Amino acid sequence: MTDPGANRGVGGRQTATGECAAASDELLVRRARQGEVGAFEGLYRANVGRVFAVCLRLCGEPSLAEELTQESFVRAWQKLGTFRGESAFSTWLYRLAVNVALGHLRRRLGQAQPVDELVGTPLDGGGEAPAPEAGIDLERAIAQLPDRARVVFVLHDVEGYRHEEIANLAGMAVGTSKAHLFRARRLLREALA
């Protein structure tokens, strides 16, 4: 598993600020694991922006993203005992948030039809680009992508996951993940043109 969001850092290097944040997280995690809610609030304050961002980009709806963000932190609190510190807490938390958001999307889309069969079907939003409009920004264009295209685009191009990881997480073939990415990029180019 790559570090989600690793491609968002400055040249992929750990910055001094990042190291301080990680050290601070480590201390707060230790206290939170002993049941200190105040320490967990510190972890929430330090990480909520990024958790909300990934939830929003994955689901495309602000109010739903807020619910998913809350759910992610509640699950993180419940699973804190399983966090071994092998990765940074923030990395662990974002993976958990991605799983929470994908779990919700899977339920929303239903499991009856195999994901691979949904590529390009009306349920998946068809092949139309989001309607171009003056001043549309990238965030809005991403939000208007069909669900699966959006998920693959956000995980691959924004969060830095590999197709193999996306395929595993989203329950689709690697080739399908690539097809969704191709389509998402095309739709976004058209929307932003």
Next chain:
Amino acid sequence: MSCEHVRSRLDDHLDGKLGSRESEEVRRHLAECSGCRAELAALEELRRRVEGLPVALAPSRDLWPGIAARLARPAAASAARSPWPAWSRWLGAAAAAVVCAAVITGYLLSRTESKPVQTATQAGRDVGAAFASASGEPHYRQAREQLLAALAVRRDSLSPQTLAVVSDSLRLLDDTIVRISGALEKHPGDSHLDRLLASAYRQELELLQRATRLPRES
């Protein structure tokens, strides 16, 4: 190489995932085709904009109060979902509390223990190692009687405060042992209860052993 084919390969071209021969073919096509070059430029522009996306976004409201309210709830919710029967939950909590009390008592007593006084009986030696399970109950009973007898002999040499601490802790431990034993009768073979009972035996004998070794206080 057709424009359609080249455009289908532009993503991989940008990602550096094309083989050298195909990559060279795409490059050659791009050098001659302004339409495909424009496609490539649009793709590069999209990538540039994605890299400019903020890492964090602020939700419209503070989500913490909702989270904090839910953190308070799981205790009751998880208790309701617990696979353990109700008696084992309170029993576990009670036993943990008693073990803590015994440890605290031991700590307090050790502070007054300047030099061990060898008045403990033979049964008081290394009692803590005697119980790996509750099956050591006969040994526990025998050792307990001997240690209580030794403590009675030394009763007048200990302060009322120390005696009160020892007495309260013993009462707690005895109460817990009775409850765990009752639960074991209903659920024989339960390894969790068995270990809990053995631990309570051990705590009680260690407490008695410490008490019998206290130096004279009065």
